[in-house]
Amino acid sequence: MTSRKEAARLAAVRLPAPQAAALLGDAYEALDAHRDVQAACVAFAGGLLGEERVWGLLRDAAGGEAVLRTAVLRVRPLDLAEGHRERYARLVREVVGTDDDEAAGLALAALARWAPWSPDAASVLADAVADLDRRATWQVAARGLVTAAATAPRGAEALCGALAALADSDAPVPQDRDLPARRRIEYVAQTLADADEAYRAVALRAGELLAGYGDFVPQAAEVLAGAVALDAEPAEVARALSRLARLHEGRPALAVRTAETLGEHLGDLERAADTAPLLPVARILTEDGGHASGLFAVAAVEALGERTDWAGRWRDVLVSLRGHGVPDVRDAALRVCTSYE
Structure with a gap:
């Protein structure tokens, strides 16, 4: 068997394409062909996709046993010439429809990689996430959907469609499950x-x-906090954080969590030069006078003020926050220590 697999490899890389495709096709279709030999034929077929004979064995493998489907899914887009990727993506799409959960999970993960060449990849992944009856593969589909949202045609539309379908879901839930739509x-x-x-x-x-869904404001805040472009122009950053702050009205505990998240993102800014453009942002948030905006300002001061060795301008903002009209903001600002006794 090992020698046959090696022969398949040598044929694929050494022979002219028509001869190599014929040999691989014959080896794959032989009545006594071992599944591992067939899988090797699939694995080495990537350079022979100009030959229709090869597509025949690939289509068969996509609907075949697990080892053959896995061989189809192992191929990556960059392994193939650009002109063959869309057609190969359709093979991957076919495997997604299998009733075998393990194979379907592998196919969903692979489909995310092929999304730029598959017009319906994002919608397939979105359907797998939104279908509450599919319990074994939704997480891998969700990760793939996020990937496809940025790379596939209509990817963002598909992701938002899945989120809306889940948020609107009113399907009855068995007692052994806990808010499955929400968990997704x-x-x-x-x-x-x-x-x-x-x-x-x-x-x-x-x-x-x-x-837009009151029950999912915490998730909205989590996503939007991570999406703030902290390296943008100060006015743009301030507008984004002010909008985010308004989302926290009546949610003081959520405001604390989001401020902590922003503090972590600000702490990840690597250069000291990154602090200067954010100083006016901290001032705007302080002057806003609100609970969430004040906590966001404290997070900025705490994360960035120390980098400047508490230069006067950052210290001035901290002093203003210590006199803020919201007690929680004052308390948070007072906990920030600029020097230790």
């Missing part, structure tokens, strides 16, 4: 909040959608 929204929100800046536009859109 929480998972997607956390995944978006942890994503990098390439997902910022998607996160903003999803966060605004969730903000």
Whole structure:
């Protein structure tokens, strides 16, 4: 068997494409072909996709046994020439429809990689997330959906559609399950909040959608806090944080959590030069006079003031916060220590 697998590899890399495709096709279709040999034929077929014979064995493998489906799914987009990726993505899409949960999970994860070449990848992933009857594969689908939201055609639309369907869901829930629609929204929100800046536009859109549902304001705040472009122009940062602060009206505990999250993001800014543009932002938030905006200002002062060795301007903002009209903000500002006794 090992020698046959090696022969498949050598044929694929050494022979002219028509001959190599014929040999791999014959080896795959042989009556006594071992599944591992067939899987090797699939694995080495990537360079032969100009030959229709190869597509035949790939289609068969996509609907075949687990080892063959897995071989199909192992191929990555960059392994193939650009012209073949859309057609190969359709093969991956076919595997998603299997009744085998393990295979479907692998296919959903793979489909996210193929999303730029699959027009319906994002909607397939969104359906898998929103379908509350699918309990084994929704998490991998959710991770894939977040990826596809930034890379696939209509990806952001599909993600927001899934979130809206879950938020609007009123399907009866068995007693052995605890708010399944909510748990999925929480998972997607956390995944978006942890994503990098390439997902910022998607996160903003999803966060605004969730903000329209009173029960999902905490998830909206989590997503939107992660999506604030702290390196943007000060006026833009201040507007974004002011909008975020308004989302916390009547939610003091949530405001504390979001302020902590912002403090962590601000602490991740690496250069001392990053502090200067944010000083006017802290001032604007302080002057706003609100509970959440005041806590956000404290978070900024605490995260960035120390980097300047508490230069006078940062210290001045801290002093203002210690006289803030909201007791919680005053308390938070008083806990910030500029020097130890």
